Amino acid sequence: MKLKKKISVIDQHDKFGFWGGKFGGNxxxxxxxxxxxxxxxxxxxxxxxxxxxxxxxxxFKNWVGAPTRFIKLSNLTEHVGGAEIWSKVVSDANGGAxxxxxxxxxxxxxxxxxxxxxxxxxxxxxxxxxxxxxxxxxxxxxxxxxxxxxxxxxxxxxxxxxxxxxxxxxxxxxxxxxxxxxxxxxxxxxxxxxxxxxxxxxxxxxxxxxxxxxWSTSQISRELKIQILDEFGKIPRRLKLYNCVGGGSSSFGFWNEFMDYDKKQVEFIGVEAGGPSKSKKHAAPLTYGSKIGILHGAAQYVNQNLEGQIEETESISAGLDYPGVSPLHCFLKDSKRARYTAASDEDALKAFKIVTKYESIRPSLEPSHAFSVAISESKKLSKDTIVIVNSCGDAQKDRKILKKKLGIKL
Amino acid sequence: MNSISKAFSLAKKEGRPALLTYTVAGDNSKKNSLKILKSISKYADICELGFPHNTPIADGGQIQTSSYRAIKNGTKIQDVFKIVKDFKSSKFSKPVILMGYFNIILQYGQNKFLNDCKKNKIDGLIIVDLPWPENKKFASKCRKKAICFVQLISPTTSKRRLNSIVKDSHNMIYYISMLSTTGGKLKVSPKKIIYNYKKIKRINPRKNCVIGFGITEKTISSLKSADGLVVGSVICKEITSSLNKRQNPVTKVSNMVKKLKNKIL
CATH class of the missing domain: 3.40.50.1100 (Rossmann fold)
Structure with a gap:
């Protein structure tokens, strides 16, 4: 399975609507x-x-508020002591996500x-x-x-x-x-x-x-590309884009403009919800190798039993708590353009604590999953690597959970 | 002539539409769903049997409840085949059409599924989420096994699609009476439904066309001029209500189907 260059990924499906011949459809x-x-x-x-x-x-400009900020997380970078960590603060957008x-x-x-x-x-x-x-x-x-x-x-x-x-x-x-x-x-x-x-x-x-x-969320990477060029004068030699993946709308939008770059230069890392570390249930069909099935009108990797009944998921993050995943991400996984991994509920909470301790942004539980992996991988990365995490939602909606789990009052 | 066509021509001889029932395999138990089939087959001409799925995108509340009940009591696709096999070896067996969602078939394996359908004497299939033209390959596999793949047509189907679907259809077509999930209240006049139905018949009068969705004891007689009428949600509802009232679902459903049949004689 291969991605084509110079054609938008959303248009790379066949006449029946399948990406890579088998994901999506109607x-x-x-x-x-x-x-x-x-x-x-x-x-x-x-x-x-x-x-x-x-x-x-x-x-987008006058009502949603484009562009959303692209900021360096200097304190976090110093704390982690590896790659330079940045964030695209998409939660700046009107409504908070x-x-x-x-x-x-x-x-x-x-x-x-x-x-x-x-x-x-x-x-x-x-x-x-x-x-x-x-x-x-x-x-x-x-x-x-x-x-x-x-x-x-x-x-x-x-x-x-x-x-x-x-x-x-x-x-x-x-x-x-x-x-x-x-x-x-x-x-x-x-x-x-x-x-x-x-x-x-x-x-x-x-x-x-x-x-x-x-097509709509690709606004994120359109803005980001301009901001990166403004900041660095070019697309950095080693760039890593971390994003949480539930259905996959924010991550796809965060990556779309960078599809044609070699993955050695611009790597995409999708972080799924691994669920509570003690539970077998999860919302990470790509990470844990779920089989292809049909959910909500599309073929995709989806958590299901042998009979084809869709399985229940479990995650602290309601936005990632979905048994399937976008056909686009199935396509990006099988064409090896993106890499997928999972973070547990506990990992996400820990990352939220660290990020909010060092920085003034307040990622919701969904992007906290992405921060978790970004932080642990950044430690091992060279200082000239640029890591960007999409902070795609604001934690305000999670205040009840955060208070219960971490005793933090927003 | 295959058994489905025979059922239609028998009803035609009697000057009435064929009565098609829909129940979910394993609802309210594996045993009872077989008993229900056996008891209603005295009145029904063709029995549709749902194989349950837990993420249905076109079923209303009544059928969802039946499906969840069946899944909860452990109904697997092998049980569905077993129920049909037992039904088919009974005295008053009728043609059986399995109905469900494509993922169940995909996970079971398409060829294996069709082989097992054949082995267990299943006469037809309705796959809710496999529309034309996506269903062409699977439908032709069905045809090779002499299993009727039932094409669905809805009020939103365009004229061009209509022609192609009828052309590719086997010997039975299912017309969805209105924009609704199963079990909705009939929100279109019977006259309008029959008008649309006739449009399908005009393209090819030899294809048996049934009408389903929103058909109850109240509405069934107004649609008598069709080749066949499908009743599903009210039966599922009857099972639910008999369970709530601690009555025997088998006799309750059987009585209901008998009444439905009397309305179209």
């Missing part, structure tokens, strides 16, 4: 064929439309298609919060599907969603987390696709949703 009920096809036609037209691109850039990019684009598309309602799934609550914000901004009615377990553990975002005037639909089926929220949201769309647009909250789902999300 395993959907007949009813969704038409709305998906409509969305494909609209997106393919608009992504080449200069007026639309200007509109997008305008919203990268989910705003995808939400904004989906609302723009919904407006263009004449839909008045938009529905979406959420795990950590960020995708839901951002979709509710964007829906309000664009005058769309908004319905957010969220697992009952996640509603309990991510209250700050739940409140934010409600205050934006969106309706939250609690999902009680299965494990009551993100996987069930996505299923329920898709079922809702099956029944209402004539009036309602759907936003899938990550680079997962049927092919077109993977593409739209990856």
């Amino acid at each position: 395993f959907v009920p007949e009813t969704l064929k038409k709305p998906i096809n409509d969305l494909e036609l609209l997106f393919n037209k608009l992504k080449k439309d200069k007026k639309f691109l200007n509109e997008r850039d305008n919203y 990268h989910k705003i990019y995808n939400a904004t684009v989906h609302c723009l598309l919904a407006k263009k298609s004449g839909k008045r309602i938009i529905c979406g799934d959420t795990g950590a609550g960020y995708a839901g919060k951002m979709l509710s914000m964007a829906a309000k901004k664009f005058g769309l009615k908004c319905k957010i599907f969220m697992g009952a377990k996640d509603i309990k553990r991510q209250q700050p975002n739940v409140k934010a969603i409600k205050s934006n005037g969106a309706e939250i639909v609690p999902v009680y089926s299965g494990s009551q987390t993100l996987v069930d929220a996505v299923s329920e949201c898709m079922r809702f769309w099956v029944a209402n696709c004539d009036t309602t647009a759907m936003c899938v909250g990550s680079t997962v789902g049927p092919n077109i949703f993977v593409k739209i999300c990856g």
